[in-house]
Amino acid sequence: MAEVLVAMSGGVDSAVAAALLVEAGHRVTGVHLKLADVPTDQQVPGHGCCTLDDAQDARRAAQVLGIPFYVWDLSDTFRREVQDPFAAAYAAGTTPNPCVTCNEKVKYAALLDRATELGFDALATGHHARLRRDGAPVSAPGAGVELCRAADPRKDQSYVLYVATPDQLARTLLPVGELAKTEVRARAADLGLRVADKPDSYDVCFIPDGDTAGYLADELPGAPGPIVDTGGREVGRHDGVWRYTVGQRRGLALTVDPHVRRFVVDVDAPSRTVVVGPRDALACRWLGVDEASWAVGERPVSGDRVRVQVRAHAPAVLATVHLGADDAGWRVDLDEPLHGVALGQAAVLYDLADRRCLGGGRITRADRPAGLPLTTASR
Amino acid sequence: VRTDLDHAATTPPRPAARAALSRHLEAANASSTHTAGQDARGVVEESRERVARALGASPHEVVFTSGGTEADNLAVCGVVWADARRRRHVPHLVTTAVEHPAVLAPARWLAERGDCRLTEVAPEPDGTVDVDRVLDAVRPDTALVSVMAANNELGAVNDVASLAAALREREVPLHTDAVQAVATLDVDVDAWGVDALALSAHKVGGPQGVGVAVLRRGLPVEPLTHGGGQDRGVRSGTFAVGLIAACAAGVEEAVADRTALRRRLRRLTDRLAAGLTALDGVRRNGPSDADRRLASHVHLSFDGVDPTALALALDRAEVAGSAGSACGSGAATASPVLEACGIVGTPLRLSLGWTSTDADVDRALEVLTDLVLRLRTGTAVVG
Numbered sequence: 142m143a144e145v146l147v148a149m150s151g152g153v154d155s156a157v158a159a160a161l162l163v164e165a166g167h168r169v170t171g172v173h174l175k176l177a178d179v180p181t182d183q184q185v186p187g188h189g190c191c192t193l194d195d196a197q198d199a200r201r202a203a204q205v206l207g208i209p210f211y212v213w214d215l216s217d218t219f220r221r222e223v224q225d226p227f228a229a230a231y232a233a234g235t236t237p238n239p240c241v242t243c244n245e246k247v248k249y250a251a252l253l254d255r256a257t258e259l260g261f262d263a264l265a266t267g268h269h270a271r272l273r274r275d276g277a278p279v280s281a282p283g284a285g286v287e288l289c290r291a292a293d294p295r296k297d298q299s300y301v302l303y304v305a306t307p308d309q310l311a312r313t314l315l316p317v318g319e320l321a322k323t324e325v326r327a328r329a330a331d332l333g334l335r336v337a338d339k340p341d342s343y344d345v346c347f348i349p350d351g352d353t354a355g356y357l358a359d360e361l362p363g364a365p366g367p368i369v370d371t372g373g374r375e376v377g378r379h380d381g382v383w384r385y386t387v388g389q390r391r392g393l394a395l396t397v398d399p400h401v402r403r404f405v406v407d408v409d410a411p412s413r414t415v416v417v418g419p420r421d422a423l424a425c426r427w428l429g430v431d432e433a434s435w436a437v438g439e440r441p442v443s444g445d446r447v448r449v450q451v452r453a454h455a456p457a458v459l460a461t462v463h464l465g466a467d468d469a470g471w472r473v474d475l476d477e478p479l480h481g482v483a484l485g486q487a488a489v490l491y492d493l494a495d496r497r498c499l500g501g502g503r504i505t506r507a508d509r510p511a512g513l514p515l516t517t518a519s520r
Numbered sequence: 521v522r523t524d525l526d527h528a529a530t531t532p533p534r535p536a537a538r539a540a541l542s543r544h545l546e547a548a549n550a551s552s553t554h555t556a557g558q559d560a561r562g563v564v565e566e567s568r569e570r571v572a573r574a575l576g577a578s579p580h581e582v583v584f585t586s587g588g589t590e591a592d593n594l595a596v597c598g599v600v601w602a603d604a605r606r607r608r609h610v611p612h613l614v615t616t617a618v619e620h621p622a623v624l625a626p627a628r629w630l631a632e633r634g635d636c637r638l639t640e641v642a643p644e645p646d647g648t649v650d651v652d653r654v655l656d657a658v659r660p661d662t663a664l665v666s667v668m669a670a671n672n673e674l675g676a677v678n679d680v681a682s683l684a685a686a687l688r689e690r691e692v693p694l695h696t697d698a699v700q701a702v703a704t705l706d707v708d709v710d711a712w713g714v715d716a717l718a719l720s721a722h723k724v725g726g727p728q729g730v731g732v733a734v735l736r737r738g739l740p741v742e743p744l745t746h747g748g749g750q751d752r753g754v755r756s757g758t759f760a761v762g763l764i765a766a767c768a769a770g771v772e773e774a775v776a777d778r779t780a781l782r783r784r785l786r787r788l789t790d791r792l793a794a795g796l797t798a799l800d801g802v803r804r805n806g807p808s809d810a811d812r813r814l815a816s817h818v819h820l821s822f823d824g825v826d827p828t829a830l831a832l833a834l835d836r837a838e839v840a841g842s843a844g845s846a847c848g849s850g851a852a853t854a855s856p857v858l859e860a861c862g863i864v865g866t867p868l869r870l871s872l873g874w875t876s877t878d879a880d881v882d883r884a885l886e887v888l889t890d891l892v893l894r895l896r897t898g899t900a901v902v903g
Binding site for chain 1: 828829831833835851902903
């Protein structure tokens with residue numbers, strides 16, 4: 142039996158995670174994190190994870206399970222560590238993954254430290270990922286743990302957990318990663334939890350209506366600039382580079398040749414320039430990565446063959462890593478070019494079997510085919 | 521066994537209240553004209569008389585509500601709206617920054633929708649409200665002044681009688697939220713000379729879900745609930761006979777027991793405060809003059825102690841205190857009252873009531889003395 146703190150978002154996954162831990166005989170305490178301060182009139186029931194309804198759902202699940210439950214207000218930390226950097230990253234022309242940042246700075250790593258400080262043996266979450274020790278599922282905290290893809294491949298969230306270190310994984314429990322989502326819902330229904338059929342949340346939790354551009358327009362000053370093609374010709378105007386992400390095709394509102402299919406191939410914040418081009422111009426054969434974080438004790442070495450995933454829910458593709466002397470400025474060479482690699486996203490490495498997560502980093506540079514007027518990589 | 525040091529949140533029902541509630545749970549509708557209805561109405565009216573006697577008011581001035589919040593809302597909105605209608609103007613409302621949200625929220629809501637002009641008087645650093653500061657805020661168009669009898673967090677007691685006398689000269693009515701005060705202060709509507717007063721039964725040993733608004737004769741009040749016209753049309757809705765009877769029994773018992781309870785709690789809270797302030801970096805907040813603070817409340821600041829860890833650790837030790845009031849989601853939030861008073865450090869309110877004993881104080885001292893040290897040295901509090 143271990144003392145386990147479980148982070149309960151108000152969703153079905155974390156509620157069932159808590160239930161499984163109780164069943165396993167652990168002493169379980171629930172905590173709901175108040176992260177974003179979403180104004181009451183902008184809260185959309187069932188969307189995002191920061192509404193009063195979610196706190197209420199988490200509390201009710203804890204009551205049904207008979208575990209103590211607390212709400213911790215981390216909205217200041219969340220604003221400072223996640224929301225502000227999210228807007229700043231878009232303003233800088235990159236495409237951040239706020240869930241990765243949140244796991245690293247607030248929800249997972251920081252909460253785990255806090256749980257440990259308070260005397261808890263482990264932190265559990267409702268993330269869909271599996272932990273393995275000597276090939277067997279992990280049911281109690283302890284060293285020698287590997288982070289692996291979830292039982293339900295479509296729900297796998299190991300991508301956003303790559304920031305977990307071996308030491309942190311030793312104090313982590315992810316009970317629902319062993320179950321398919323349908324099984325999670327069935328367990329919740331069996332337990333009489335009212336969140337059993339609560340819809341999954343796909344949105345960024347602090348933007349419950351899904352309108353990222355609208356959110357950023359409120360957060361950032363207007364910064365109009367040109368949209369150019371790969372030859373440098375102006376083909377449209379924009380009112381802020383944050384409305385664009387590499388690979389984007391919709392909503393470009395081009396004024397020159399509006400019917401020609403074009404994609405955002407580069408975003409240059411300093412010159413406020415958005416570059417559009419054909420799909421081929423998106424082809425990327427290597428990634429430059431910074432801020433490495435390793436989930437495995439034995440780090441990869443240069444020349445290792447791996448799989449790399451460059452955004453949530455993308456397939457992991459074959460690649461070779463080239464590591465530098467430190468954890469900054471390393472490189473991943475892709476066997477086949479990838480289209481739509483956005484700077485700011487995480488490059489997460491998996492073993493060749495695409496089962497075990499090795500770690501990853503933030504994409505800070507990316508190859509673009511020669512001849513483009515602007516490549517962030519060349520500056 | 522749990523140690524309850526959160527009586528200001530709710531205190532256990534007194535035996536007379538329990539008995540009254542179960543005796544009258546199956547009462548008929550007190551507005552029915554048949555004999556059973558008349559019997560039920562008899563219970564309501566007898567309860568009204570008992571509450572009036574206990575509070576120094578006339579039975580005609582007692583309105584039963586769903587609790588303290590409704591009573592406060594009725595006084596604040598009801599008086600402002602009635603004055604707006606009578607004088608055909610936008611009335612001015614004076615209240616204080618340390619009021620309970622049951623007063624402050626309707627006041628701000630009225631101001632936001634343009635139904636009143638609002639002045640919020642700042643408190644003194646000890647949480648009390650200076651009478652002259654309040655009087656300075658009063659204008660010719662002031663329809664109501666609302667100042668709490670005692671603050672729910674700090675237990676700071678206000679000089680309501682002096683304020684009422686001064687306002688009487690200016691012909692401005694005074695409402696007082698006496699929710700925290702009734703248990704240990706000699707609340708007397710006549711003697712204080714207030715025009716409206718709010719009370720909550722469960723803070724003195726009655727059941728949750730019932731309260732009292734005292735509204736003096738001659739004070740125009742616009743009703744908030746419209747319907748069958750019960751309680752002189754000021755508060756429509758079927759009389760909750762069982763709750764009303766239990767409220768009266770609880771209030772009556774609390775008032776009869778009050779002088780003895782005050783003496784007992786003063787000794788217990790002083791012992792508790794002395795034991796805790798003997799620790800480094802622990803301060804008692806609120807007025808230093810014993811007559812200006814409730815005998816039931818001890819409000820403390822802890823330096824170098826994490827608030828969430830303190831709340832978790834206290835709960836694990838089965839000591840119930842208040843580490844902050846909860847917002848809608850249930851997170852402990854920074855208190856606007858403490859901010860207004862410039863109080864820093866991790867806050868903890870320990871509040872005692874009619875069931876409190878020396879053993880409760882012993883347990884609290886033992887647990888907190890240990891916890892403060894552990895939390896400061898980063899020693900685990902779980903496991």
